[in-house]
Amino acid sequence: MKxxxxxxxxxxxxxxxxxxxxxxxxxxxxxxxxSEHLTKAKALGFIDHQxxxxxxxxxxxxxxxxxxxxxxxxxxxxxxxxxxNTLVFDAGSTKEGICKTVTNHPxxxxxxxxxxxxxxxxxxxxxxxxxxxxxxxxxICEVEKTAFKLQERALEIFQRLGMRIRYxxxxxxxxxxxxxxxxxxxxxxxxxxTVLEKEKNERDIFDLAGSGFASTVRLAKSSPEMxxxxxxxxxxxxxxxxxxxxxxLNRFKDLIExxxxxxxxxxxxRTNHIKSILNGID
Amino acid sequence: MKxxxxxxxxxxxxxxxxxxxxxxxxxxxxxxxxSEHLTKAKALGFIDHQxxxxxxxxxxxxxxxxxxxxxxxxxxxxxxxxxxNTLVFDAGSTKEGICKTVTNHPxxxxxxxxxxxxxxxxxxxxxxxxxxxxxxxxxICEVEKTAFKLQERALEIFQRLGMRIRYxxxxxxxxxxxxxxxxxxxxxxxxxxTVLEKEKNERDIFDLAGSGFASTVRLAKSSPEMxxxxxxxxxxxxxxxxxxxxxxLNRFKDLIExxxxxxxxxxxxRTNHIKSILNGID
Numbered sequence: 001m002k003x004x005x006x007x008x009x010x011x012x013x014x015x016x017x018x019x020x021x022x023x024x025x026x027x028x029x030x031x032x033x034x035s036e037h038l039t040k041a042k043a044l045g046f047i048d049h050q051x052x053x054x055x056x057x058x059x060x061x062x063x064x065x066x067x068x069x070x071x072x073x074x075x076x077x078x079x080x081x082x083x084x085n086t087l088v089f090d091a092g093s094t095k096e097g098i099c100k101t102v103t104n105h106p107x108x109x110x111x112x113x114x115x116x117x118x119x120x121x122x123x124x125x126x127x128x129x130x131x132x133x134x135x136x137x138x139x140i141c142e143v144e145k146t147a148f149k150l151q152e153r154a155l156e157i158f159q160r161l162g163m164r165i166r167y168x169x170x171x172x173x174x175x176x177x178x179x180x181x182x183x184x185x186x187x188x189x190x191x192x193x194t195v196l197e198k199e200k201n202e203r204d205i206f207d208l209a210g211s212g213f214a215s216t217v218r219l220a221k222s223s224p225e226m227x228x229x230x231x232x233x234x235x236x237x238x239x240x241x242x243x244x245x246x247x248x249l250n251r252f253k254d255l256i257e258x259x260x261x262x263x264x265x266x267x268x269x270r271t272n273h274i275k276s277i278l279n280g281i282d
Numbered sequence: 283m284k285x286x287x288x289x290x291x292x293x294x295x296x297x298x299x300x301x302x303x304x305x306x307x308x309x310x311x312x313x314x315x316x317s318e319h320l321t322k323a324k325a326l327g328f329i330d331h332q333x334x335x336x337x338x339x340x341x342x343x344x345x346x347x348x349x350x351x352x353x354x355x356x357x358x359x360x361x362x363x364x365x366x367n368t369l370v371f372d373a374g375s376t377k378e379g380i381c382k383t384v385t386n387h388p389x390x391x392x393x394x395x396x397x398x399x400x401x402x403x404x405x406x407x408x409x410x411x412x413x414x415x416x417x418x419x420x421x422i423c424e425v426e427k428t429a430f431k432l433q434e435r436a437l438e439i440f441q442r443l444g445m446r447i448r449y450x451x452x453x454x455x456x457x458x459x460x461x462x463x464x465x466x467x468x469x470x471x472x473x474x475x476t477v478l479e480k481e482k483n484e485r486d487i488f489d490l491a492g493s494g495f496a497s498t499v500r501l502a503k504s505s506p507e508m509x510x511x512x513x514x515x516x517x518x519x520x521x522x523x524x525x526x527x528x529x530x531l532n533r534f535k536d537l538i539e540x541x542x543x544x545x546x547x548x549x550x551x552r553t554n555h556i557k558s559i560l561n562g563i564d
Contacts, residue, residue, distance in 0.1 A: 180495045186534060198461050198526070218497050219497070220553050224551045246528060249472050253521065278499065
């Protein structure tokens with residue numbers, strides 16, 4: 001099985017690592033707009049060959065792992081090039097835009113729209129790790145638009161990598177994911193910003209911060225290159241979640257201001273049952 | 283060394299566990315307003331004896347680990363009872379109020395105001411764990427008001443438990459800790475609330491949420507019993523941090539609304555260097 005990874009960073013590189021260990025005969029081609037990343041990926045050993053985009057004509061599987069602003073354009077080019085037996089899937093955090101872009105493309109049946117809910121706050125080829133996708137959810141959109149035999153090949157890969165599959169339409173995907181992923185990145189970035197602005201002497205933060213703070217601002221380490229286009233593409237949903245989040249914070253602030261600490265207690269108690277929901281994902 | 287733990291939950295229980303292993307001769311007395319917790323602490327084995335508050339007259343060290351709204355009153359009672367050779371320290375997340383309460387107490391020199399920056403999102407005796415305090419910061423306030431030989435005993439305990447010491451006045455403590463601890467609890471609780479309100483079908487949250495979301499809402503599992511009085515006691519500082527946090531969120535929202543994605547990028551990039559500051563605490 002010949003696999004071409006477009007974008008050899010955290011997401012693409014981690015796919016390469018797991019596919020190499022799950023499919024002994026896999027041969028991995030990598031291409032990247034950043035030639036240093038490509039050299040690094042080859043040196044790290046998770047790609048076997050440095051390639052050009054055009055090489056997708058020679059492979060069985062293409063994995064698109066580039067920022068969501070360039071992904072639709074690259075996907076169109078790839079679909080122009082590949083033959084009918086090549087599976088192409090992406091891993092982007094927004095799905096409505098990319099699905100719309102290729103909806104009338106003659107190669108639409110080569111493409112499977114995917115979003116593995118997996119990642120870390122790090123980026124680039126050095127961030128690639130084994131088993132990133134194990135026990136993670138992979139959301140597949142518009143599955144009916146992908147050729148049956150290519151669906152089958154994709155599911156075989158996802159299964160061997162240990163992923164759980166969920167099917168969803170692109171619009172619902174973008175709405176739900178704004179709540180459970182995009183909003184928490186903004187809350188984390190702004191928490192980091194608020195504390196950094198206040199605490200000019202950075203040693204003080206380090207000394208006083210505990211694991212709770214570290215956990216809450218962990219996502220503020222994420223890559224702006226990756227996240228800016230996500231917020232741009234999912235603008236309406238992200239704004240909706242932000243409005244609700246800010247309204248909830250304002251209500252909580254009002255309760256404190258009004259010395260309504262029974263109300264403060266109730267707010268926290270009602271949210272506490274998130275315990276039972278989160279069991280198993282952290 | 284006889285030690286009495288007042289409040290045998292996560293904080294008190296974890297002290298008991300570590301003191302038992304660091305001081306082979308230590309004998310641990312426990313008391314608690316909740317008799318079930320006391321029975322459980324005895325059954326779990328981290329206290330040797332169930333005791334009444336009055337037993338503090340017989341011990342060398344008293345550790346006060348109760349919610350911050352009841353701590354000042356209990357501390358006054360304890361200082362009324364103990365003899366001059368007994369060290370009393372607390373572990374509360376606010377320091378200005380409790381220090382003020384006992385400032386003129388004849389037993390003030392028995393008391394050391396402490397705040398170990400350690401904990402988990404769990405509570406109660408079953409939440410007690412070994413090594414909770416290892417490599418954690420312990421903030422000591424108004425150290426000059428504690429008898430020298432009792433400071434020495436406290437530092438010996440903190441050192442054997444592996445804690446780093448920082449000295450600070452109570453006012454600065456409450457201000458800094460509002461940023462690096464109290465605010466992140468509110469941001470987490472309100473994030474949890476926003477998502478729970480939206481996603482009525484809870485399975486959907488579980489299925490789509492990744493480790494990033496779990497990390498960001500982890501603190502929303504915390505105990506409302508513990509946190510309500512903290513927000514009450516630190517009201518002014520907490521409101522200040524909340525105002526700044528909400529203002530930052532509104533600015534970020536405006537940038538998205540105005541399609542200023544260069545601005546969005548810059549906001550995240552500037553906060554990114556929190557990476558280097560956080561290294562080592564998560």
